[in-house]
Amino acid sequence: MNRVLPILTVLLAIVVIWYVAAIGMNANWQNTLNTRAALTNVPFTDFAQQTWAQDRPVLPAPHQVIGEIWNATVALEITSKRSLAYHGWITLSSTLLGFVLGTALGVLLAIIIVHNEASNRSLMPWIIASQTIPILAIAPMVVVGLGAVGITGTVPRALISMYLSFFPVVVGMVKGLRSPEGIQLDLMRTYDASPWQTFWKLRWPAAMPMLFASMKVGIAISLIGAVVSELSNAAGGGLGVRLLTGSYNGQTIQIWAALFIAAALAAVLVMVVGFAETAVNRRMGARPA
Amino acid sequence: MIDLTAVVSAQNLGLTFKTNDGDVVALSDVNLTIDKGEFVSFIGPSGCGKTTFLRTIADLEQPTSGTLTINGQSPENARKDRAYGYVFQAPALYPWRTIEKNIALPLEIMGHSKSQQAERVKRTMDLVNLSGFEKKYPWQLSGGMQQRASIARALAFDADLLLMDEPFGALDEIVRDHLNSELLKLWDRTKKTICFVTHSIPEAVFLSTKIVVMSPRPGRVTDIIESNLPRERPLDIRETPEFLAIAARVRDGLRAGHSYDEDHI
Amino acid sequence: MIDLTAVVSAQNLGLTFKTNDGDVVALSDVNLTIDKGEFVSFIGPSGCGKTTFLRTIADLEQPTSGTLTINGQSPENARKDRAYGYVFQAPALYPWRTIEKNIALPLEIMGHSKSQQAERVKRTMDLVNLSGFEKKYPWQLSGGMQQRASIARALAFDADLLLMDEPFGALDEIVRDHLNSELLKLWDRTKKTICFVTHSIPEAVFLSTKIVVMSPRPGRVTDIIESNLPRERPLDIRETPEFLAIAARVRDGLRAGHSYDEDHI
């Protein structure tokens, strides 16, 4: 377990920095409170404790966040609307659906682009332009539009995720599918291999490193998309809604808890893709580094 | 004159590469006819256009002047007919495939059955003496073994025309002799046409019915030597005067193409 | 006995690769001492461990048994001392660098001044006859030209020990003869120690003071032949009886290491 020690070290460093930062960032408000309560000459240790125990801190202390996460997950029924596990699941399901759709779409588009010069020239600029359209502007249109035809729930949100996550996959896969060396392509030409055969036996395996890098980015962005899409449909719940309503109610601790769950989800998802990458590499006989 | 019965017929063939710092004339005014069943060796200084010529035959480069026909058709159509097998100068094995899978690649593409694939892979791996390395990946093989794997890959399917670019360059004398004999046997048995790039004069003379000597800058054919050696060639033919005479002529042609004599670097 | 004055000293050296389908013994029980100023050729069938031995000397592979010292120190320290220059079996040129930049690479890393770099690059490019291709990229060169570029790169900085893995494999006889002579001159002038892998028996005999014959599965040294040829060697020494006698012994050793005689594939 030579991985545990480094993680713990870095984690410890972060926690320490965090506590210190919490003192600094919450000090201002704490001073106001103390002045108001006519408290003077509070010893530093007490003051630090105070800054770590505010109701609406600028930066909640780690134990506050952990406590909130605990209260909102383990201490609650999983089906409760207050449960972060429940909201996490809502976000996760549209993230995963969106990621799968987005990866599929991205790969499909990349295949078309690599094989057809006309689509390279006509599609690519529009794919790029599509990404420059602010999602927050179109998310409501998608949600409202699909809602009008009776499609609600996970699907519209997954579509937003897909919309965001297909892009890294297209960009990466276009590059990846074009990365075989000339001589490797020439070999296929000498066999008069069909484009399809060249694709499966050469381009696809050659694109694996790019595919996995793209998928890691894609799944992270997919999660962002899921969260953003929830803004346009507060009714459905999800981590994004928790973040938002947390901020409406000034519940910084709630925001941070939701943020943590979202980040943890992302980390786990990215790591899952990483494991898949390792497994595929092994199957492809990759040379150990 | 284009000869439509010839396997390869080149007329005033020229090929110029455009590069960042000027043109490189890789082939200029090449005229050559190769008939069915011939064994033609190409020999010439490094960079004289041997590989380029083979690639042009294989429709991997487009000539910039002149005409070239393969089996009476365009190189493109010949390629689409899978008229040839090509052994590249570098092994070009796919790193994610085991050796046997690499050798099976053309068979998969040409739609051979699994059992046929297995049978041919085994046979050609035996031929190049690679048995036992079926499940290894390319980076686990030595340089010479990789080259042999790539030869096996080209022999696995039965093309009538073999284009071989220095196939035995990384092999020791003994294996080389062995493979030379095997190749001659194969050629004799199957009546294939073979275009063979080599740097070894004895090898060229031993194998060929015709030796094409090339010279660089611009790449052109300087001599075409028809060999009158018998088709049946034991290894010790290499000590005969006929053999040595041809070898001497090739060496002269080769030397003429070099610049050392003139400016002596 | 480890000889600390030797340039290379191997004692019972063994190296086994672990692979997905079992171990490969690439080197087993190798004992060899190479003294300063020697020119040692390694010859042996494909896959017998020549490259692996060179890589072990270069600290690119770790022996799994026995000991190995270079200049009396560990291979790692020798590598860190930049004790050797290595010509790989494949050219390994960086595609984003022009040829001259590729050759300048070790000079940049070792901190030579710009002018020194330019001077050395020019000299070695001339030596391998690549002048005029300074600004080309590797993929614009022929196979032999790439190999020459990689030779130039290893010669550009002055290591006392040269490890050359089939450097002339892709070159024609004339260039090869030329480079052989140049290499001998260089060796004679600079008193370098050279480890040289080749598949050509005449080349090995022509160049070496010592010829190491290896045989595969497991890779081991089967014969070490000290050459008594004079240090001064004109090309026509290759016709002398002394030369031919040594060549015959090498050939016998080589043949013994092959399986053809026994099971005749």
Place this chain on the structure above:
Amino acid sequence: ADALTLQLKWVTQAQFAGYLVAESKGFYDAENLDITILPGGPNIAPEQVIAGGGADIIVTWMAAGMAARESGVPLVNIAQPFKKSGLMMICPAEKEIKTVADFPGHTLGVWFFGNEYPFFAWMNKEGIATDGSAGGVTVLQQSFDIQPMIQGQADCISVMTYNEYGQALDAGYGPDNLTIFNYTDMGNDLLEDGLYVLEDSLKDPAKVDAFTRFVRASMKGWAYAAENPEEAAQIVVDMDDTGAATLEHQLYMTGEVAKLVDPADAKLDPATYERTVKALLDQKIIKAEPVGAFTSVVTDGL
């Protein structure tokens, strides 16, 4: 039962207690109505939803409604349960802002997204520049919370009496350390939370009838909420899918909202309407006097 969809202007909270209570207590069922309540959010414009056919009735502020009307969404006010505005601007005492005259040179937090009109109408009336020019105020698009005040990024921020003001109270602010500008008290209030439908739907008597029953049941809901604040707050919390609403806060909100709503009267007061329209015209938020922008046909039928 007649099916109607109601689009709220904001997330599920006691601001809409009347509708939520009516739904929960079965008042709509009793009127033979099948109501779907869609919560809003920072990214949902009810005007756009109704234009796209996603809702039959929306809750919105009159300024936004009239602006939308001019943009081609023919909204008509059918009822106005909210009689007063809950909008305020608060400035912590230490900022030394006592009156409007102290504003210039300060940074004011304002909610946009269709909520900015009352503020600009007010500034327009006071003759204070908002375009960043000298002698004017700096406007900050305020997030929908009180952080900008706590962070000290704005000198004054917008709050609703029933929501953010409560947060400010919780955070230790109060009348004694705040300067409060209440839009209603200043007479600058523009009508909030009214019920709007599309003009065309009023041509259908059956629709009008359904709207009438809807408003009747909703007012019953408001009345119930005013009388049973605890129960109403609990209903809101239960109906909030996000699980973010807390009983304590919703109870506060129910109480404050009750001060703005008249459960007995859903009618739009024409005088307040005129004032709102005039303010909008003055500020060029709308260019022409709207015609037929409200109707009493529904409230008359109650």
Place this chain on the structure above:
Amino acid sequence: MALVGAWLFSWLFVERLSKALAPRLSDNAGLGLLIPMVFGMALLVIWEVVTRGANVPPVLLPAPSMIGAQLANSAPILWADFVQTFIKSVLPGYAIGCLSGLVVAILVDRSPFLKAGLLPIGNFMSALPIIGIAPIMVMWFGFDWQSKAAVVVAMTFFPMLVNTVAGLNASSAIERDLMATYAADYWQTLMKLRLPAAGPFIFNALKINSTLALIGAIVAEFFGTPIVGMGFRISTGVGRLAIDLVWAEIAVAAVAGSAFYGVIALIERGVTFWHPSVRGGRA
């Protein structure tokens, strides 16, 4: 439906066109641009016809002509928004985010200890939702562009990290062996081998980030901003039903984002000219 049909039609047209022009395309950048232009024009025309023909309410989808008019009328506003969002938030945020992703990737690569410790944390940061960090950044960095730039930093960091980590493994074993024979130190190997070899991956991230940065900055402006900026204009525009202004802003975003991407792609062609994907896979 109509839109899909329209797209198909224009695609077919472009297909024809590019076939016809194919031989000349490679050496004529102008012609290369022409094709997407023609395609775009076709789309716009059909959009115009459909919105007018089917009487789509402008508050849902305005016709291109209305958007065009708005573009002309509101040019000063659009320019100010562009400066605020693109010049002040996106560019610095992008630069810092990409750079820090690169630096952390190298740190991670440098030390196995950090690799084990930092990479999971990097993953953890990967999807810190903008919705979550935007308010926090506003808290920390104020409501002006600094907080938006910070959001952009957070968004662009991860794609660069992941791609650089992957790219640093892209050099081949023999290329690394060569460096070992020179006893090149870590930084020399990095600068002369591993970073160049990672180029295609790094540019991948630069390209993805070029659009992501814009999205991030615009979204971040929903959470408190001075009353200027593309995201601000879009959200208020939606609230005011000034949908044509919203679309004008979207058009500006699309043009700016595409140009940004295009510039990166051009630099990529220059820098990674040697990669088969740029060389066109010729040996």
